[in-house]
Amino acid sequence: MEKEMLDHLMTFNRRRFFSKLSLGLGSAALGSLLIPDLFGKRSDSDDPDFIPGTPHFAPKAKRVIYLFQNGAPSQLETFDYKPKLRELFGKDLPPSVRGGQRLTGFTATQTSLPLAGSFVDFSQYGQSRAWVSDLFPHMAKIVDDLCIVKSMYTEAINHDPAITFFQTGAQQGNRPSMGSWLSYGLGNENKNLPNFTVLISRGKGNSQGVYSKLWSNGFLDSIHQGVQFSKGEDPVLYLRDPEGMSRQSRRKMLDRLAELNQLAYEEVHDPEINAKIKQYEMAYRMQTAVPEITDLSKEPDDIIKLYGSDCLIPGTFAANCLLARKLSENGVRFVQLYHQGWDQHVNLPEEITGQTKDVDQASAALVTDLKQRGLLDETLVIWGGEFGRTCFSQGKLTKEKYGRDHHPRCFTIWMAGGGIKPGMVYGETDEFGYNSIANPVHVHDFQATVLHQLGLNHEKLVFKHLGRRYRLTDVSGKVVRDILA
Structure with a gap:
């Protein structure tokens, strides 16, 4: 038998x-x-001399802190002053200005598009004489450190594809995010912390959700995926040792696991196995590094005053800005903040007033803090959302209450540090704030410029996947050299 x-x-x-x-x-x-x-090779570049983990040329910046305002702030209540809209309050947007541009389902059925002048006043600040709304008294004080780009435009008109487009260079998912591309292109600066971290806060306004595909590694090795920090007792989930396991036992377990994974790699040659080994080792080292980094209680009183008392409340935008500074100065390449609450379709005056209070002081404090530590020159700070807001009202219009729909054709972001010209306003929009009339900047141009400041040629930062060469900027994009210092 x-x-x-x-x-x-x-x-x-x-x-x-x-x-x-x-x-x-x-x-x-x-x-x-x-x-x-x-x-x-699993990864390749059109530049035969390029080695993943090294820049193509000498960088101006080493790290990025991206303050993403999720939901799309209205440029007309923040940085793009349009007094003409007040004069024409309630009149219909001229068809010649719209030019047949696509509308969302919110306003496509409206019989008229009444122009809505801003409820808030603007003033000029600094040597640049940049216009800043009264909603941003703290940002107004640092305007000469900022490069305000008023002529951004995008191809997406709804939140999900527009946010995904900014973060990954494509409107669909399953592509590597900007932070993952930088991790792949530049490698580690601190072996005890991840290259790419994500912090999320929520404001007082109507929130659009955020989702893990925005910090996905896509087809890059999983070691390049963004690591989300939470506001709870455990900033990074599953980092602690299981109850009853000592550090010595944990070390032995990881050593044996690495041996087994190495045997598996030698058999099947799947690069993801090596990525897993690196992730386990990173998690082990983070057990010591993360608690120290996320402890904000030891910050001096002058720093707490600079960021505001909210910085001591975990999970707030102010706390995340302060944590972003600590992560960045400790070598994290890309710190991504998402602040939700900017989707103001119906009652913009009330909602944006509370929302700007959440972000104004801490955003300005971050730039000031980096500058006084001598870190601003090597850190690129970015502030902005996924698209802008219409110059006409969505729904009923009164001077006390109005809303603004999505507007991809022109909107405002700002950048500071990292080799970007300070005290500069770039681009211009028409008197309605509807179209760019000078120096338009596409999302891929923005991405190309960010990569350039970190020493990466966006056309050569390439990864071959399923027979196609992929890059963050897809098949377009140009560096906006006018804003480079």
């Missing part, structure tokens, strides 16, 4: 071996014909 069973197993194994061998050889031959580089 045992001999028959053994013969059966040997027959089965031989049959399976020859069957799989024939399929494997056929698939390999076909694959090599269809995709010549299928069996080459």
Whole structure:
């Protein structure tokens, strides 16, 4: 009986071996014909001298802190002053200005598009004489450190694709985010912390959700995925040792696990196995580094006063800005903040007043804090949302209450530090705040410029996946050299 069973197993194994061998050889031959580089390096660049983890040329900046205002702040209540809208309050947007531009479902059925002048006043500040609304008294004080870009435009008109487009260069998911591309292109600066971290806060206004695909590694190795920090007792989930396990036992377990993973890698040569080994080791080192970084209680009184008392409340925008500074100065390449609450369709005056109070002081404090520490020159700070807001009201219009719909054709962001010209206003919009009339900047241009400041050529930061060369800027984008210091 045992001999028959053994013969059966040997027959089965031989049959399976020859069957799989024939399929494997056929698939390999076909694959090599269809995709010549299928069996080459997993990642490649059009630059044969490029090695992932090193810049293409000397960088101006080492790190990025991106203060993403999720939901799309209205440029007309923040940085793009349009007194003409007050004069024409309630009159219909001229068809010649709109030019057949696509509208969302919120306003496409409206019989008129009444122009809405801003409820808030503006003043000019600094040597740049930049216009800033009264909602931003703290940002107004640092205006000469900012490069305000008024002519941003995007292709997406709804939140999900627009946010995804800014973060990944594509409106669909499953692409690497900007932070992942920087991690891949530049490598680690601090071996005890991840290259790419994510912080989320929520304001007082109508919130658009954020989702993990915005900090996904896509087809890059998973070591490049963003690590989310939470406001709870455990800033990074599952980082603590299980109850009853000592550090020594944890170390031994990881060593044995690494040996098993190495055996698996030698058998199947899946690069993701090596990525997992690196992730386990990173998590082990983060057990010591993260609690120290996230402890804000030791910050001096002058720093607490600078950011505001909210910085001592975990999960607030102010706390996340202060934490972003600590992460950045400790070598985290890309710190991504998402602050929700800017989707103001109906009652913009009330909602934006509370929302700007959340972000004004802490945003200005971050720039000031980095500057006084000598870190602003090597840190690129970015502030802005996924698109802008219409110059006409969505729904009923009164001077006390109005809303603004999505507007992708022109909107405002600002950048500071990292080799960007300070005290500059770039781009211009028409008197309605509807179209750019000078120096338009596409999302891919913005992404190309960010990569350039970190020493990366956006056309050469390439990863081959399924036979296609992918990059953050897809097949377009140009560096906006006018704003470079």
